Amino acid sequence: MTYVDAASAPARKNGQIKLHGPAAFAAMHKAGRVAAQCLDMLAGEVRPGVTTERIDRLACAFGREHGAWPATLMYRGYTKSTCTSVNHVVCHGIPNEKPLRDGDIVNVDVTFIVDGWHGDSSRTFGVGRIPRRAQRLIDVTYEAMMRGIASIRPGATTGDIGAAIQTFVEGHHMSVVRDFCGHGLGQLFHDEPNIVHVGRPGEGIPLKPGMLFTVEPMINLGRPHVKVLADGWTAVTRDRSLSAQFEHSVGVTDAGVEIFTLSPGGIDKPATSAD
């Protein structure tokens, strides 16, 4: 980012959806790659007995070694480099000293700022051997995200993304969380537009080349309802059912869509072993 760019970039949401050019796409690929590489590294660290605090420290160190700053650190009072959401935690789980246990599932969400641009991605990992229903939830959640992304092209709408996700998930008798959504990003962490993970084809905002946003569906085995715990962050399923999430940062192109956070190691969907 040049000083001129920095001076002209709005520091807050202003209701306008920004359209970005090739330089921004190159910068987003760079930021997205650090997030994806970090998740590749963490895939080898998630196992029974490891704490989410350790995962958080590893992610922070990885970012610093790659010229990246964790966007969540000191963001609205949040003090960690990652969100680690275990089992019935839907999102924004705060890393802590409790060891992961065999059979848990954990979503690790990282956002790195590189040269002023944000790369935001998450994957859900299985810890040791996980139950079949947890495996099914992870499979459906990953496929739902990818179906949402596959619907993106100029002229499609945000409703098309939501419809692709909702139809697939509800067809598997699972539910889509409504309370949290994907978001525009770039030089801001959370920008316009909101990407809701439910919807009807043709509704919502028309997609245009140059838009940058995340697709990050949270899917529950039970009902969609969530509540936020007293810490002000941790969102859990009201019925305590299992919840999973995947997230990619993407850009709309003339041809369709580019994913900025693809795994260099080809492990976008982590290997799991199920009973």
Ligand code: MF3
């Ligand atoms: N990375 C999350 C997202 O996908 C946001 C986390 S904000 C935090 O948008 F403060 F909870 F870390």
Ligand code: CO
């Ligand atoms: Co996000």
Ligand code: CO
């Ligand atoms: Co995220």
